Amino acid sequence: MLGWGVVAGPFYLVVGLILAVTREGFDFSRHPLSVLMLGDGGWMQITNLALSGAMVLVAGIGLARAGARGAGIAVGIYGGAMILSAVFPPDPMPGFPPGQEGATEPGTSGILHLAFGGIGFVALAVGAFLLGRWFARRGDRPFSVLSLVAGIVVLVGFLGGVALGPAGMALLWLAVVAGFAWLAAASVRVYGTVPHPDTGRHAA
Template sequence: MDQETEFDTAAAVTRSMLGWGVVAGPFYLVVGLVLALTRDGFDFSRHPLSVLMLGDLGWMQTANLALSGLMVLVAGVGMARAHARGTGIAVGIYGVAMMASAVFPPDPMPGFPPGQDGATTPGTSGILHLAFGGVGFVSLAVAALLLGGWFARRGEGRAAVWSRVAGVVVLVGFVGGVALGPSGMAGLWLAVVVGFAWLLLASLRLYRTVPHPEVARR
C-alpha cells in the first residue's frame, strides 16, 4: 500500500477509545446534576449523586452510572493500548466497578428519597454499592499514581506532579467522605470531580502520544 494512502487502523481505534475518557466525566456530571436539580429532596451538601438511583425515576441515574462506567472501561483499554498498561488496567477496573455499582442501589439517606427521615439499617445492596465504589475510587487513585510514574520516566515532571496530586486527592477525598458520613460529603464530591478531571486530562495527553492514523500525516 502506498504510504500516502496507508491508514493505521489500530492507531485510529486507540484514539477513539481514549476519546471516551474525555467524554465520560462531563457526561456523568452533567446528567447527574440535571437529575439532582430536578428531583425533590436532593441536597448537594448531604447526598451523593448515587442516591438518585432510588425512587420512581432512579433508573435514569442507574443508566447514567452504567453508561459512564462503560465509557471509562473503554478509555482504560485505550490507555493500555497507548502503552500505559498499568494505568489502563486500573482505569478499566474503575469502569467495571461503576457498572457493578449501577446494579446495586445505595441505601436511602436522611432526606432522600423524599420522606426518608432517618438513616436505615445497611442492606446487602447498599453494602455492595459502597464496596464497589471503594474498589473503583481506589483503582482510579492508583491509575493516577501509576500514570504519574509513567510521566516521570518520560521526563515530564509537571505532568507527573499533577497526576500524582490528583491520585492523592481522589483517595483522601473518598476515604474522608466515607469516614465522616454526611458531614464529609464535600470530600466525596471532590473525589468525583477531580477523578473525572484527571481522566479527561490523562486521556487527552495519551491521545497525543498515539501516532496519527494517516501515516502520511505523521
C-alpha cells in the same frame, strides 16, 4: 478510545446535576449523586452511572493500548466498578427518597454499592499514580506531578468522605470531580504523546 476518557466525566456530572436539581428532596450538602438511583426516576441515574462506567472502561483500554498498561488496567477496573455499582443501588439516606426520615439498617445492595465504589476510587487513584510514573519515564514532569496530586486527592477525598458521612460530602464531590478531571486531561495528554496503535498496521 481515549476520547471516551474526556467525555465520561462531563456526561456523568451534567446528567447527574440535572437529575439532582429536578428530583424532589435531593440536597447537595447531604446526598451523593448515587442516591438518585432510588425512588421514582431512579433508572435515569442507574443508566447514567452504567453508561459513564462503560466510557471509563473503554478509556482504560485506550490507555493500555497506548502503552500505559498498568494505568489502563486500573482505570478499567474503575469503569467496571462503576457499572457494578449501577447494579446495586445504595441504601436510602435521611431526606432521600422523599419521606425518608432517618438512616436505615445497611442492606446487602447498599453494602455492595459502597464496596464497589471503594474498589473503584482506589483503582482510579492507583491508575493516577501509575500513569504519573509513566509520564515521569517519558520526561513529562508536569503531568507526572499532576497525576500524583490527582491520585492523592481522589484517595483522601473518598476515604475522608466515607469516614465523615454526611459531613464529608464535599470531600466525596471533590474526589469525583478531581478524578474525572484528571482522566480527561490524562487522556488528552496520552493521545497527543504516543502514535496511534493502528498507525503501523495502516502503513503496512
